[in-house]
Amino acid sequence: xxxxxxxxxxxxxxxxxxxxxxxxxxxxxxxxxxxxxxxxxxxxxxxxxxxxxxxxxxxxxxxxxxxxxxxxxxxxxxxxxxxxxxxxxxxxxxxxxxxxxxxxxxxxxxxxxxxxxxxxxxxxxxxxxxxxxxxxxxxxxxxxxxxxxxxxxxxxxxxxxxxxxxxxxxxxxxxxxxxxxxxxxxxxxxxxxxxxxxxxxxxxxxxxxxxxxxxxxxxxxxxxxxxxxxxxxxxxxxxxxxxxxxxxxxxxxxxxxxxxxxxxxxxxxxxxxxxxxxxxxxxxxxxxxxxxxxxxxxxxxxxxxxxxxxxxxxxxxxxxxxxxxxxxxxxxxxxxxxxxxxxxxxxxxxxxxxxxxxxxxxxxxxxxxxxxxxxxxxxxxxxxxxxxxxxxxx
Numbered sequence: 001x002x003x004x005x006x007x008x009x010x011x012x013x014x015x016x017x018x019x020x021x022x023x024x025x026x027x028x029x030x031x032x033x034x035x036x037x038x039x040x041x042x043x044x045x046x047x048x049x050x051x052x053x054x055x056x057x058x059x060x061x062x063x064x065x066x067x068x069x070x071x072x073x074x075x076x077x078x079x080x081x082x083x084x085x086x087x088x089x090x091x092x093x094x095x096x097x098x099x100x101x102x103x104x105x106x107x108x109x110x111x112x113x114x115x116x117x118x119x120x121x122x123x124x125x126x127x128x129x130x131x132x133x134x135x136x137x138x139x140x141x142x143x144x145x146x147x148x149x150x151x152x153x154x155x156x157x158x159x160x161x162x163x164x165x166x167x168x169x170x171x172x173x174x175x176x177x178x179x180x181x182x183x184x185x186x187x188x189x190x191x192x193x194x195x196x197x198x199x200x201x202x203x204x205x206x207x208x209x210x211x212x213x214x215x216x217x218x219x220x221x222x223x224x225x226x227x228x229x230x231x232x233x234x235x236x237x238x239x240x241x242x243x244x245x246x247x248x249x250x251x252x253x254x255x256x257x258x259x260x261x262x263x264x265x266x267x268x269x270x271x272x273x274x275x276x277x278x279x280x281x282x283x284x285x286x287x288x289x290x291x292x293x294x295x296x297x298x299x300x301x302x303x304x305x306x307x308x309x310x311x312x313x314x315x316x317x318x319x320x321x322x323x324x325x326x327x328x329x330x331x332x333x334x335x336x337x338x339x340x341x342x343x344x345x346x347x348x349x350x351x352x353x354x355x356x357x358x359x360x361x362x363x364x365x366x367x368x369x370x371x372x373x374x375x376x377x378x379x380x381x382x383x384x385x386x387x388x389x390x391x392x393x394x
Contacts, residue, residue: 081142093121104170105169126146139161144159182203184200195246199239206233206236207234212244214253223236251267286324292325296327296390301329306334306336307323308339309344321387324390327393334369349377369391375391
């Protein structure tokens, strides 16, 4: 099971709220408009209180029934809504001990460490609305609206909880509407001037509910508008594909929108002309890098390019290279410059270059790129958090 790191999510959630949750994120979702456009968020549903699990009567009703026969859900004493409120309060206060204690060990959320406290609190949201808890098959869920710093609109969200040692613990975070989206795997084939999207497996979807959006693309719109084979009343199923003309730099999102809900199913971006075919290696390498939006910063014509390592960006993200992707001429020196006091290093995937682990502001590491090609690198301690970068050498 791939666990989500709340720290990485907080670094992008505010931006998602500003953007209406439909953009380059793979799982942003909200109310749909029926045209794949950025939708407006819908109001949070009115509370529908549910009794605490301990108030549920046993099915047998027998007086001598052992409490050990109850499910963990029925044994939980805490109120799920109160647990979520406590979690968000700990988030705001930087109370890492409480924050981590409320995360279920068997869930999809990862705890954070003490050195991540400042980043966590700077991105902490406020609860603008919260509903009563709803019961699922083996747990509870709480819907709420979270307003992140610098966001214009609150993000409709849902925490799922499971019982552990008689108390509710947070097991997952879902943006409202995401659970309604179809489950589809897409294959992508990128060439120098075309991009092919193929429905590889998963649910079939009406052709008028699947959209291609983005920049640097010759044509965008509903799948049936881009396909020569599928009509407006047709269905997109495994094996169906569309091929699009793209510019050298592009960003592309596959959006599902049924008029009630909308979510971005998959995103992709390309950054350099390449004689090779297949998915862009830069896009693939940086697919989980928070500050990568498909842009490759052009330093061609320059003798030196500088990449910042550490606390950069709108949210002073600790685990990023900025810019994450650059383009340079052969013979250019790239200098990585450290900021902040968190330890990072720079390691190229194929061993072309590697720095020491450094944690002092103004520390530097440099490498001169003599041969053309694409060089993919990462920070070893924080690779799992998406701290990666790329250098395209012409």
